[in-house]
Amino acid sequence: MRAPWAFSVVLLAGSGCAPNVPPGRSVSVGTSSHGYLRSGVRMPLAGPGFKVVRDPEAAFGTARMVGLITRAAAAVERRLGPGPDLRVGDLSLEAGGRIEGHGSHRAGRDADVLYFARDAAGRPADPGAMAFRRTGEGERDGRRYRLDTTRTWALVEAMLTDSEVEVQWIFCSHGIKVLLIEEALAQGEGADLELVRRAAWILHRPSNSRPHDDHLHVRIFCSEEERALGCADTAPLWAWSSADEKLPASSATDEEILAALGSEPEGTGRVAAH
Ligand SMILES: [Zn+2]
Known part of the structure:
Protein backbone atom coordinates (compact mmCIF):
# COMPACT_ATOMS: atom_id res chain seq x y z
CA MET A 1 0.00 0.00 0.00
CA ARG A 2 2.48 2.61 1.13
CA ALA A 3 6.10 2.62 0.16
CA PRO A 4 8.07 1.64 3.24
CA TRP A 5 10.23 4.73 3.19
CA ALA A 6 7.31 7.14 3.15
CA PHE A 7 7.08 7.59 6.89
CA SER A 8 10.78 7.85 7.41
CA VAL A 9 10.93 10.72 4.94
CA VAL A 10 8.50 12.62 7.13
CA LEU A 11 10.49 11.83 10.23
CA LEU A 12 13.88 12.57 8.75
CA ALA A 13 12.92 15.71 6.87
CA GLY A 14 14.97 18.60 8.09
CA SER A 15 18.34 16.96 7.89
CA GLY A 16 19.18 19.30 5.06
CA CYS A 17 20.34 18.81 1.48
CA ALA A 18 20.14 21.03 -1.59
CA PRO A 19 16.70 20.91 -3.21
CA ASN A 20 16.61 18.99 -6.43
CA VAL A 21 12.91 19.09 -7.29
CA PRO A 22 12.31 20.73 -10.67
CA PRO A 23 12.03 24.48 -10.01
CA GLY A 24 8.50 25.55 -9.24
CA ARG A 25 7.13 22.04 -9.17
CA SER A 26 4.77 21.73 -6.21
CA VAL A 27 5.15 18.57 -4.16
CA SER A 28 3.06 17.28 -1.28
CA VAL A 29 5.40 15.63 1.22
CA GLY A 30 4.27 13.22 3.93
CA THR A 31 0.69 12.84 5.05
CA SER A 32 -2.10 15.39 5.21
CA SER A 33 -1.80 15.47 8.99
CA HIS A 34 1.99 15.47 9.39
CA GLY A 35 3.42 16.64 6.10
CA TYR A 36 4.38 19.83 4.40
CA LEU A 37 4.31 21.43 0.97
CA ARG A 38 7.08 22.36 -1.40
CA SER A 39 6.63 25.15 -3.95
CA GLY A 40 3.00 25.65 -2.99
CA VAL A 41 0.72 27.15 -5.64
CA ARG A 42 -1.75 29.82 -4.54
CA MET A 43 -5.36 29.58 -5.60
CA PRO A 44 -6.29 32.54 -7.80
CA LEU A 45 -8.42 34.70 -5.50
CA ALA A 46 -11.26 34.50 -7.99
CA GLY A 47 -11.95 32.79 -11.29
CA PRO A 48 -14.77 31.28 -13.32
CA GLY A 49 -17.31 30.07 -10.79
CA PHE A 50 -15.26 30.51 -7.59
CA LYS A 51 -13.76 32.97 -5.15
CA VAL A 52 -11.46 32.58 -2.17
CA VAL A 53 -13.21 33.73 1.00
CA ARG A 54 -10.59 33.02 3.65
CA ASP A 55 -7.05 34.18 4.35
CA PRO A 56 -5.14 34.16 1.03
CA GLU A 57 -2.07 33.05 3.00
CA ALA A 58 -3.92 29.78 3.62
CA ALA A 59 -4.90 29.29 -0.01
CA PHE A 60 -1.89 27.28 -1.16
CA GLY A 61 -1.95 23.74 -2.46
CA THR A 62 -0.22 21.56 -4.92
CA ALA A 63 -0.86 22.52 -8.53
CA ARG A 64 -3.08 19.45 -8.74
CA MET A 65 -5.22 20.54 -5.78
CA VAL A 66 -5.61 24.07 -7.13
CA GLY A 67 -6.34 22.68 -10.59
CA LEU A 68 -9.06 20.38 -9.28
CA ILE A 69 -10.95 23.19 -7.52
CA THR A 70 -10.70 25.58 -10.47
CA ARG A 71 -11.76 22.95 -13.01
CA ALA A 72 -14.65 21.72 -10.86
CA ALA A 73 -15.99 25.23 -10.26
CA ALA A 74 -15.86 25.98 -13.98
CA ALA A 75 -17.53 22.65 -14.78
CA VAL A 76 -20.47 23.47 -12.50
CA GLU A 77 -20.97 26.79 -14.30
CA ARG A 78 -20.76 25.18 -17.72
CA ARG A 79 -23.29 22.58 -16.78
CA LEU A 80 -25.81 24.57 -14.77
CA GLY A 81 -25.17 28.12 -15.92
CA PRO A 82 -23.91 31.05 -13.89
CA GLY A 83 -24.83 31.11 -10.23
CA PRO A 84 -23.28 32.02 -6.93
CA ASP A 85 -19.54 31.46 -6.92
CA LEU A 86 -18.15 28.44 -5.14
CA ARG A 87 -16.71 29.86 -1.92
CA VAL A 88 -13.27 28.43 -1.34
CA GLY A 89 -11.96 28.31 2.23
CA ASP A 90 -8.64 27.10 3.59
CA LEU A 91 -6.21 24.95 1.69
CA SER A 92 -2.68 24.99 3.16
CA LEU A 93 0.00 27.54 4.00
CA GLU A 94 2.60 28.18 1.31
CA ALA A 95 5.07 25.81 2.94
CA GLY A 96 2.41 23.59 4.47
CA TYR A 115 -22.00 24.28 0.05
CA PHE A 116 -24.16 25.92 -2.59
CA ALA A 117 -27.42 27.33 -1.23
CA ARG A 118 -30.86 28.50 -2.33
CA ASP A 119 -33.09 30.99 -0.58
CA ALA A 120 -36.55 30.23 0.79
CA ALA A 121 -38.08 30.97 -2.62
CA GLY A 122 -35.75 28.48 -4.30
CA ARG A 123 -33.51 31.03 -5.98
CA PRO A 124 -29.74 30.51 -5.99
CA ALA A 125 -28.33 32.42 -3.03
CA ASP A 126 -24.98 33.32 -1.57
CA PRO A 127 -25.45 33.46 2.19
CA GLY A 128 -21.84 32.71 3.10
CA ALA A 129 -20.82 30.22 5.74
CA MET A 130 -23.77 28.50 7.37
CA ALA A 131 -24.70 25.08 8.65
CA PHE A 132 -27.35 22.88 7.08
CA ARG A 133 -29.39 20.38 9.01
CA ARG A 134 -29.92 16.87 7.67
CA THR A 135 -33.14 18.07 6.08
CA GLY A 136 -31.03 20.46 3.98
CA GLU A 137 -32.48 23.49 5.77
CA GLY A 138 -30.62 26.19 7.63
CA GLU A 139 -30.74 29.80 8.73
CA ARG A 140 -28.37 32.69 8.62
CA ASP A 141 -28.98 36.26 9.79
CA GLY A 142 -32.65 35.44 10.35
CA ARG A 143 -33.18 34.16 6.82
CA ARG A 144 -33.94 30.62 5.78
CA TYR A 145 -31.98 28.76 3.14
CA ARG A 146 -31.81 25.29 1.66
CA LEU A 147 -28.85 23.29 0.50
CA ASP A 148 -28.68 23.51 -3.29
CA THR A 149 -28.36 19.79 -3.85
CA THR A 150 -28.31 20.12 -7.65
CA ARG A 151 -25.35 22.47 -7.72
CA THR A 152 -23.52 20.79 -4.86
CA TRP A 153 -23.90 17.34 -6.45
CA ALA A 154 -22.67 18.79 -9.76
CA LEU A 155 -19.58 19.96 -7.88
CA VAL A 156 -19.01 16.53 -6.34
CA GLU A 157 -19.54 14.87 -9.71
CA ALA A 158 -17.05 17.20 -11.37
CA MET A 159 -14.43 16.38 -8.76
CA LEU A 160 -14.97 12.63 -8.90
CA THR A 161 -14.74 12.60 -12.70
CA ASP A 162 -11.75 14.93 -12.95
CA SER A 163 -9.36 13.71 -15.61
CA GLU A 164 -6.16 14.55 -13.74
CA VAL A 165 -6.71 14.09 -10.02
CA GLU A 166 -8.12 11.29 -7.89
CA VAL A 167 -10.19 12.35 -4.90
CA GLN A 168 -9.78 10.26 -1.76
CA TRP A 169 -12.34 11.87 0.53
CA ILE A 170 -15.03 14.52 0.47
CA PHE A 171 -15.92 15.01 4.11
CA CYS A 172 -19.47 16.20 4.78
CA SER A 173 -22.18 15.58 7.34
CA HIS A 174 -24.06 12.31 7.10
CA GLY A 175 -27.36 14.06 6.43
CA ILE A 176 -25.91 16.06 3.54
CA LYS A 177 -24.33 12.93 2.10
CA VAL A 178 -27.78 11.32 2.01
CA LEU A 179 -29.28 14.37 0.30
CA LEU A 180 -26.53 14.39 -2.34
CA ILE A 181 -26.84 10.69 -3.10
CA GLU A 182 -30.61 11.11 -3.38
CA GLU A 183 -30.07 14.01 -5.77
CA ALA A 184 -27.78 11.88 -7.92
CA LEU A 185 -30.25 8.97 -8.02
CA ALA A 186 -33.13 11.35 -8.81
CA GLN A 187 -31.54 11.88 -12.21
CA GLY A 188 -33.12 8.55 -13.10
CA GLU A 189 -31.70 6.86 -16.15
CA GLY A 190 -29.24 9.70 -16.50
CA ALA A 191 -27.61 8.72 -13.20
CA ASP A 192 -24.15 7.21 -13.43
CA LEU A 193 -24.59 4.41 -10.93
CA GLU A 194 -20.90 3.59 -10.76
CA LEU A 195 -20.19 7.22 -9.91
CA VAL A 196 -22.93 7.20 -7.28
CA ARG A 197 -21.46 4.03 -5.77
CA ARG A 198 -18.06 5.68 -5.50
CA ALA A 199 -19.59 8.82 -4.07
CA ALA A 200 -21.28 6.73 -1.39
CA TRP A 201 -17.80 5.79 -0.15
CA ILE A 202 -15.99 9.07 -0.75
CA LEU A 203 -18.64 11.32 0.83
CA HIS A 204 -18.06 10.68 4.49
CA ARG A 205 -18.46 12.15 7.91
CA PRO A 206 -15.15 11.67 9.73
CA SER A 207 -15.59 10.41 13.26
CA ASN A 208 -12.78 12.50 14.70
CA SER A 209 -13.73 16.02 13.68
CA ARG A 210 -16.57 18.50 13.37
CA PRO A 211 -19.67 17.29 11.52
CA HIS A 212 -18.85 19.22 8.32
CA ASP A 213 -22.41 20.55 8.08
CA ASP A 214 -21.14 23.95 6.90
CA HIS A 215 -18.51 22.96 4.34
CA LEU A 216 -17.09 20.17 2.25
CA HIS A 217 -13.51 19.11 2.86
CA VAL A 218 -11.83 17.61 -0.19
CA ARG A 219 -8.68 15.48 0.03
CA ILE A 220 -6.83 14.16 -2.98
CA PHE A 221 -4.41 11.27 -3.40
CA CYS A 222 -0.72 11.83 -4.06
CA SER A 223 0.37 11.72 -7.67
CA GLU A 224 2.72 9.00 -8.81
CA GLU A 225 5.58 11.50 -8.99
CA GLU A 226 4.80 12.82 -5.51
CA ARG A 227 4.83 9.31 -4.06
CA ALA A 228 8.32 8.83 -5.37
CA LEU A 229 9.27 12.03 -3.53
CA GLY A 230 7.76 11.10 -0.17
CA CYS A 231 4.06 11.94 -0.48
CA ALA A 232 2.24 9.45 1.72
CA ASP A 233 -1.37 8.47 1.24
CA THR A 234 -3.13 7.04 4.24
CA ALA A 235 -5.71 4.28 4.04
CA PRO A 236 -7.99 3.59 2.38
CA LEU A 237 -6.99 3.23 -1.22
CA TRP A 238 -10.29 2.55 -2.95
CA ALA A 239 -10.85 -0.63 -4.94
CA TRP A 240 -11.37 1.39 -8.12
CA SER A 241 -8.36 3.61 -7.55
CA SER A 242 -5.32 3.12 -9.69
CA ALA A 243 -3.16 4.24 -6.79
CA ASP A 244 -1.81 0.77 -6.04
CA GLU A 245 -0.52 0.31 -9.56
CA LYS A 246 0.89 3.81 -9.47
CA LEU A 247 3.10 3.16 -6.48
CA PRO A 248 6.60 3.37 -7.88
CA ALA A 249 8.90 0.41 -7.73
CA SER A 250 11.52 2.75 -6.34
CA SER A 251 14.72 1.45 -4.85
CA ALA A 252 15.73 4.90 -3.64
CA THR A 253 17.10 5.10 -0.13
CA ASP A 254 15.87 7.58 2.45
CA GLU A 255 19.05 9.57 1.90
CA GLU A 256 18.49 9.76 -1.85
CA ILE A 257 14.91 10.89 -1.40
CA LEU A 258 15.93 13.52 1.12
CA ALA A 259 18.61 14.73 -1.24
CA ALA A 260 15.96 15.16 -3.93
CA LEU A 261 13.66 17.03 -1.59
CA GLY A 262 16.05 19.18 0.34
CA SER A 263 15.36 20.04 3.94
CA GLU A 264 11.98 20.79 5.38
CA PRO A 265 11.39 24.46 4.68
CA GLU A 266 11.59 26.98 7.47
CA GLY A 267 8.32 28.24 8.80
CA THR A 268 6.56 24.92 8.41
CA GLY A 269 5.23 25.23 11.93
CA ARG A 270 3.90 28.73 11.34
CA VAL A 271 0.28 29.30 12.23
CA ALA A 272 -2.08 31.04 9.85
CA ALA A 273 -3.40 34.37 11.01
CA HIS A 274 -7.17 34.40 10.70
ZN1 LIG B 1 -10.95 20.98 6.06
Whole structure:
Protein backbone atom coordinates (compact mmCIF):
# COMPACT_ATOMS: atom_id res chain seq x y z
CA MET A 1 0.00 0.00 0.00
CA ARG A 2 2.48 2.61 1.13
CA ALA A 3 6.10 2.62 0.16
CA PRO A 4 8.07 1.64 3.24
CA TRP A 5 10.23 4.73 3.19
CA ALA A 6 7.31 7.14 3.15
CA PHE A 7 7.08 7.59 6.89
CA SER A 8 10.78 7.85 7.41
CA VAL A 9 10.93 10.72 4.94
CA VAL A 10 8.50 12.62 7.13
CA LEU A 11 10.49 11.83 10.23
CA LEU A 12 13.88 12.57 8.75
CA ALA A 13 12.92 15.71 6.87
CA GLY A 14 14.97 18.60 8.09
CA SER A 15 18.34 16.96 7.89
CA GLY A 16 19.18 19.30 5.06
CA CYS A 17 20.34 18.81 1.48
CA ALA A 18 20.14 21.03 -1.59
CA PRO A 19 16.70 20.91 -3.21
CA ASN A 20 16.61 18.99 -6.43
CA VAL A 21 12.91 19.09 -7.29
CA PRO A 22 12.31 20.73 -10.67
CA PRO A 23 12.03 24.48 -10.01
CA GLY A 24 8.50 25.55 -9.24
CA ARG A 25 7.13 22.04 -9.17
CA SER A 26 4.77 21.73 -6.21
CA VAL A 27 5.15 18.57 -4.16
CA SER A 28 3.06 17.28 -1.28
CA VAL A 29 5.40 15.63 1.22
CA GLY A 30 4.27 13.22 3.93
CA THR A 31 0.69 12.84 5.05
CA SER A 32 -2.10 15.39 5.21
CA SER A 33 -1.80 15.47 8.99
CA HIS A 34 1.99 15.47 9.39
CA GLY A 35 3.42 16.64 6.10
CA TYR A 36 4.38 19.83 4.40
CA LEU A 37 4.31 21.43 0.97
CA ARG A 38 7.08 22.36 -1.40
CA SER A 39 6.63 25.15 -3.95
CA GLY A 40 3.00 25.65 -2.99
CA VAL A 41 0.72 27.15 -5.64
CA ARG A 42 -1.75 29.82 -4.54
CA MET A 43 -5.36 29.58 -5.60
CA PRO A 44 -6.29 32.54 -7.80
CA LEU A 45 -8.42 34.70 -5.50
CA ALA A 46 -11.26 34.50 -7.99
CA GLY A 47 -11.95 32.79 -11.29
CA PRO A 48 -14.77 31.28 -13.32
CA GLY A 49 -17.31 30.07 -10.79
CA PHE A 50 -15.26 30.51 -7.59
CA LYS A 51 -13.76 32.97 -5.15
CA VAL A 52 -11.46 32.58 -2.17
CA VAL A 53 -13.21 33.73 1.00
CA ARG A 54 -10.59 33.02 3.65
CA ASP A 55 -7.05 34.18 4.35
CA PRO A 56 -5.14 34.16 1.03
CA GLU A 57 -2.07 33.05 3.00
CA ALA A 58 -3.92 29.78 3.62
CA ALA A 59 -4.90 29.29 -0.01
CA PHE A 60 -1.89 27.28 -1.16
CA GLY A 61 -1.95 23.74 -2.46
CA THR A 62 -0.22 21.56 -4.92
CA ALA A 63 -0.86 22.52 -8.53
CA ARG A 64 -3.08 19.45 -8.74
CA MET A 65 -5.22 20.54 -5.78
CA VAL A 66 -5.61 24.07 -7.13
CA GLY A 67 -6.34 22.68 -10.59
CA LEU A 68 -9.06 20.38 -9.28
CA ILE A 69 -10.95 23.19 -7.52
CA THR A 70 -10.70 25.58 -10.47
CA ARG A 71 -11.76 22.95 -13.01
CA ALA A 72 -14.65 21.72 -10.86
CA ALA A 73 -15.99 25.23 -10.26
CA ALA A 74 -15.86 25.98 -13.98
CA ALA A 75 -17.53 22.65 -14.78
CA VAL A 76 -20.47 23.47 -12.50
CA GLU A 77 -20.97 26.79 -14.30
CA ARG A 78 -20.76 25.18 -17.72
CA ARG A 79 -23.29 22.58 -16.78
CA LEU A 80 -25.81 24.57 -14.77
CA GLY A 81 -25.17 28.12 -15.92
CA PRO A 82 -23.91 31.05 -13.89
CA GLY A 83 -24.83 31.11 -10.23
CA PRO A 84 -23.28 32.02 -6.93
CA ASP A 85 -19.54 31.46 -6.92
CA LEU A 86 -18.15 28.44 -5.14
CA ARG A 87 -16.71 29.86 -1.92
CA VAL A 88 -13.27 28.43 -1.34
CA GLY A 89 -11.96 28.31 2.23
CA ASP A 90 -8.64 27.10 3.59
CA LEU A 91 -6.21 24.95 1.69
CA SER A 92 -2.68 24.99 3.16
CA LEU A 93 0.00 27.54 4.00
CA GLU A 94 2.60 28.18 1.31
CA ALA A 95 5.07 25.81 2.94
CA GLY A 96 2.41 23.59 4.47
CA GLY A 97 2.77 22.43 8.03
CA ARG A 98 0.56 23.13 11.01
CA ILE A 99 -2.32 25.48 10.33
CA GLU A 100 -4.69 26.95 12.86
CA GLY A 101 -8.11 25.35 13.07
CA HIS A 102 -7.25 22.16 11.21
CA GLY A 103 -5.87 18.76 12.06
CA SER A 104 -4.82 18.18 8.48
CA HIS A 105 -4.44 20.69 5.60
CA ARG A 106 -0.66 20.41 6.09
CA ALA A 107 0.53 19.03 2.77
CA GLY A 108 -1.37 20.88 0.06
CA ARG A 109 -3.83 18.09 -0.64
CA ASP A 110 -6.83 19.36 1.39
CA ALA A 111 -9.31 22.11 0.58
CA ASP A 112 -12.48 23.37 2.26
CA VAL A 113 -15.32 24.69 0.12
CA LEU A 114 -18.78 25.89 1.14
CA TYR A 115 -22.00 24.28 0.05
CA PHE A 116 -24.16 25.92 -2.59
CA ALA A 117 -27.42 27.33 -1.23
CA ARG A 118 -30.86 28.50 -2.33
CA ASP A 119 -33.09 30.99 -0.58
CA ALA A 120 -36.55 30.23 0.79
CA ALA A 121 -38.08 30.97 -2.62
CA GLY A 122 -35.75 28.48 -4.30
CA ARG A 123 -33.51 31.03 -5.98
CA PRO A 124 -29.74 30.51 -5.99
CA ALA A 125 -28.33 32.42 -3.03
CA ASP A 126 -24.98 33.32 -1.57
CA PRO A 127 -25.45 33.46 2.19
CA GLY A 128 -21.84 32.71 3.10
CA ALA A 129 -20.82 30.22 5.74
CA MET A 130 -23.77 28.50 7.37
CA ALA A 131 -24.70 25.08 8.65
CA PHE A 132 -27.35 22.88 7.08
CA ARG A 133 -29.39 20.38 9.01
CA ARG A 134 -29.92 16.87 7.67
CA THR A 135 -33.14 18.07 6.08
CA GLY A 136 -31.03 20.46 3.98
CA GLU A 137 -32.48 23.49 5.77
CA GLY A 138 -30.62 26.19 7.63
CA GLU A 139 -30.74 29.80 8.73
CA ARG A 140 -28.37 32.69 8.62
CA ASP A 141 -28.98 36.26 9.79
CA GLY A 142 -32.65 35.44 10.35
CA ARG A 143 -33.18 34.16 6.82
CA ARG A 144 -33.94 30.62 5.78
CA TYR A 145 -31.98 28.76 3.14
CA ARG A 146 -31.81 25.29 1.66
CA LEU A 147 -28.85 23.29 0.50
CA ASP A 148 -28.68 23.51 -3.29
CA THR A 149 -28.36 19.79 -3.85
CA THR A 150 -28.31 20.12 -7.65
CA ARG A 151 -25.35 22.47 -7.72
CA THR A 152 -23.52 20.79 -4.86
CA TRP A 153 -23.90 17.34 -6.45
CA ALA A 154 -22.67 18.79 -9.76
CA LEU A 155 -19.58 19.96 -7.88
CA VAL A 156 -19.01 16.53 -6.34
CA GLU A 157 -19.54 14.87 -9.71
CA ALA A 158 -17.05 17.20 -11.37
CA MET A 159 -14.43 16.38 -8.76
CA LEU A 160 -14.97 12.63 -8.90
CA THR A 161 -14.74 12.60 -12.70
CA ASP A 162 -11.75 14.93 -12.95
CA SER A 163 -9.36 13.71 -15.61
CA GLU A 164 -6.16 14.55 -13.74
CA VAL A 165 -6.71 14.09 -10.02
CA GLU A 166 -8.12 11.29 -7.89
CA VAL A 167 -10.19 12.35 -4.90
CA GLN A 168 -9.78 10.26 -1.76
CA TRP A 169 -12.34 11.87 0.53
CA ILE A 170 -15.03 14.52 0.47
CA PHE A 171 -15.92 15.01 4.11
CA CYS A 172 -19.47 16.20 4.78
CA SER A 173 -22.18 15.58 7.34
CA HIS A 174 -24.06 12.31 7.10
CA GLY A 175 -27.36 14.06 6.43
CA ILE A 176 -25.91 16.06 3.54
CA LYS A 177 -24.33 12.93 2.10
CA VAL A 178 -27.78 11.32 2.01
CA LEU A 179 -29.28 14.37 0.30
CA LEU A 180 -26.53 14.39 -2.34
CA ILE A 181 -26.84 10.69 -3.10
CA GLU A 182 -30.61 11.11 -3.38
CA GLU A 183 -30.07 14.01 -5.77
CA ALA A 184 -27.78 11.88 -7.92
CA LEU A 185 -30.25 8.97 -8.02
CA ALA A 186 -33.13 11.35 -8.81
CA GLN A 187 -31.54 11.88 -12.21
CA GLY A 188 -33.12 8.55 -13.10
CA GLU A 189 -31.70 6.86 -16.15
CA GLY A 190 -29.24 9.70 -16.50
CA ALA A 191 -27.61 8.72 -13.20
CA ASP A 192 -24.15 7.21 -13.43
CA LEU A 193 -24.59 4.41 -10.93
CA GLU A 194 -20.90 3.59 -10.76
CA LEU A 195 -20.19 7.22 -9.91
CA VAL A 196 -22.93 7.20 -7.28
CA ARG A 197 -21.46 4.03 -5.77
CA ARG A 198 -18.06 5.68 -5.50
CA ALA A 199 -19.59 8.82 -4.07
CA ALA A 200 -21.28 6.73 -1.39
CA TRP A 201 -17.80 5.79 -0.15
CA ILE A 202 -15.99 9.07 -0.75
CA LEU A 203 -18.64 11.32 0.83
CA HIS A 204 -18.06 10.68 4.49
CA ARG A 205 -18.46 12.15 7.91
CA PRO A 206 -15.15 11.67 9.73
CA SER A 207 -15.59 10.41 13.26
CA ASN A 208 -12.78 12.50 14.70
CA SER A 209 -13.73 16.02 13.68
CA ARG A 210 -16.57 18.50 13.37
CA PRO A 211 -19.67 17.29 11.52
CA HIS A 212 -18.85 19.22 8.32
CA ASP A 213 -22.41 20.55 8.08
CA ASP A 214 -21.14 23.95 6.90
CA HIS A 215 -18.51 22.96 4.34
CA LEU A 216 -17.09 20.17 2.25
CA HIS A 217 -13.51 19.11 2.86
CA VAL A 218 -11.83 17.61 -0.19
CA ARG A 219 -8.68 15.48 0.03
CA ILE A 220 -6.83 14.16 -2.98
CA PHE A 221 -4.41 11.27 -3.40
CA CYS A 222 -0.72 11.83 -4.06
CA SER A 223 0.37 11.72 -7.67
CA GLU A 224 2.72 9.00 -8.81
CA GLU A 225 5.58 11.50 -8.99
CA GLU A 226 4.80 12.82 -5.51
CA ARG A 227 4.83 9.31 -4.06
CA ALA A 228 8.32 8.83 -5.37
CA LEU A 229 9.27 12.03 -3.53
CA GLY A 230 7.76 11.10 -0.17
CA CYS A 231 4.06 11.94 -0.48
CA ALA A 232 2.24 9.45 1.72
CA ASP A 233 -1.37 8.47 1.24
CA THR A 234 -3.13 7.04 4.24
CA ALA A 235 -5.71 4.28 4.04
CA PRO A 236 -7.99 3.59 2.38
CA LEU A 237 -6.99 3.23 -1.22
CA TRP A 238 -10.29 2.55 -2.95
CA ALA A 239 -10.85 -0.63 -4.94
CA TRP A 240 -11.37 1.39 -8.12
CA SER A 241 -8.36 3.61 -7.55
CA SER A 242 -5.32 3.12 -9.69
CA ALA A 243 -3.16 4.24 -6.79
CA ASP A 244 -1.81 0.77 -6.04
CA GLU A 245 -0.52 0.31 -9.56
CA LYS A 246 0.89 3.81 -9.47
CA LEU A 247 3.10 3.16 -6.48
CA PRO A 248 6.60 3.37 -7.88
CA ALA A 249 8.90 0.41 -7.73
CA SER A 250 11.52 2.75 -6.34
CA SER A 251 14.72 1.45 -4.85
CA ALA A 252 15.73 4.90 -3.64
CA THR A 253 17.10 5.10 -0.13
CA ASP A 254 15.87 7.58 2.45
CA GLU A 255 19.05 9.57 1.90
CA GLU A 256 18.49 9.76 -1.85
CA ILE A 257 14.91 10.89 -1.40
CA LEU A 258 15.93 13.52 1.12
CA ALA A 259 18.61 14.73 -1.24
CA ALA A 260 15.96 15.16 -3.93
CA LEU A 261 13.66 17.03 -1.59
CA GLY A 262 16.05 19.18 0.34
CA SER A 263 15.36 20.04 3.94
CA GLU A 264 11.98 20.79 5.38
CA PRO A 265 11.39 24.46 4.68
CA GLU A 266 11.59 26.98 7.47
CA GLY A 267 8.32 28.24 8.80
CA THR A 268 6.56 24.92 8.41
CA GLY A 269 5.23 25.23 11.93
CA ARG A 270 3.90 28.73 11.34
CA VAL A 271 0.28 29.30 12.23
CA ALA A 272 -2.08 31.04 9.85
CA ALA A 273 -3.40 34.37 11.01
CA HIS A 274 -7.17 34.40 10.70
ZN1 LIG B 1 -10.95 20.98 6.06
